[in-house]
Amino acid sequence: MSKKYETIYRELVHKITNQVYPVNSFLPSENELATAYGTSRETVRKALASLLENGFIHKIKGKGSLVLDFDKYAFPISGLTSYRELDNLFDMHTQTTVLQLKKANVPQASFHLDSTEILPATYIQRLRTVNGEPIVIDSDYVLTSVVPEISRAVAQDSLYHYFEQELGLKIGYGNKEFTVVPATEEQCAILKLTPNSAVVSVKGITHLQDNTLIQFTESIHRADKFKFIEHARRQSI
Amino acid sequence: MSKKYETIYRELVHKITNQVYPVNSFLPSENELATAYGTSRETVRKALASLLENGFIHKIKGKGSLVLDFDKYAFPISGLTSYRELDNLFDMHTQTTVLQLKKANVPQASFHLDSTEILPATYIQRLRTVNGEPIVIDSDYVLTSVVPEISRAVAQDSLYHYFEQELGLKIGYGNKEFTVVPATEEQCAILKLTPNSAVVSVKGITHLQDNTLIQFTESIHRADKFKFIEHARRQSI
DNA sequence: CAGTGGTCTAGACCACGTA
């Protein structure tokens, strides 16, 4: 049996996206949901907290939980999500081409590393194409100490899927840093950009749940195709 | 008396930033914290959930809560935060210049509005200067129906402060959309950029807690000064 | 094995919005 609040979350998302609970209507109250799902109110509240975090609802004290006009195309570059998952989620006709696959150390300068840290890794450069247009170049450095070998087939498919399903590794957390930088000549050539175009660089460091470093990533996005949407709440804290 | 979990959160943040709990050490266990603060474990867990969300800690089942190397300079463009708050938080020598202040309708095209929606507003254009350099142009449309009048003094100071402290309005939630666009001539002139430079546009819509629309915003950031850092967790959900 | 965090319960009281 999986987690109750997760089950409730998924069922509520389903009902919202299928307009059982239409936009601008209120969900049943927390007490009603607790009764309906045969659970306690705190558990219902955990499900609602996830809906809140993902921008599905807005809670108004004394009134209820209002269904928001959720943007289906909000691109979750935010969370730790892989292209394969995005591809399944939306119908985007994504295509992946492995450009490079070799052993290399993680470049210290790119990731603010101490110059004494030598981190042997597998370097994978991949081009993401959406509807025939080159959009993103992903460069991944996967630490050899954690994942000794990566085949071309795995690189072509999905690293995260390989890590989690085949190797049983558990992805924990990471940081991402967005900046706008001028494209290199190589990047211009691959993404079919005019020289000196600006691109969006998303650099990330990924850790496993046990805090082991596993991966360094830099994604170079075509600036004109880059969009990042976020839902924010006013925090008292 | 304020909220217990908020008090605990703040005290833990303080102890982390002051290295009472140094980076790479573990916090006291949830049971210990509950005893120490004379509260229940679930309340401690709410405080820890906030630390988790803000990237201060990483929890490892069976081990404890690990203190992460928190990036003090992660710019929270993310949440709904105002410049005045940022200015207080960091010591940035921010300066604000009011460029324009007039009545105008919210431009429908810019914010994906229906062309039948006429929304009278106060238009405020402000330049944000950090350490003497022009960095951001903020354009705000504040709906006249919610806030009839905005003085130059308020625009110079802080809109959020005025809304919340003077008018008693409660900010609820909003969406933000990040894109990279070519700068207009006017923007190049104000930000001292060479023609056809790229800038980062952050468009946002803000609602009150009772769901009333209050404000449309577009911030134009100099691309070379723009950095957005985010902490992400792998979600099972 | 003992200790940790993850989930869950069945209550309680409060602040807020509506009528």
Place this chain on the structure above:
DNA sequence: ACGTGGTCTAGACCACTGA
């Protein structure tokens, strides 16, 4: 006055880690 969500409690059982 009533129903809503916000906070809080004092338990419970589970899965995981490490000795």
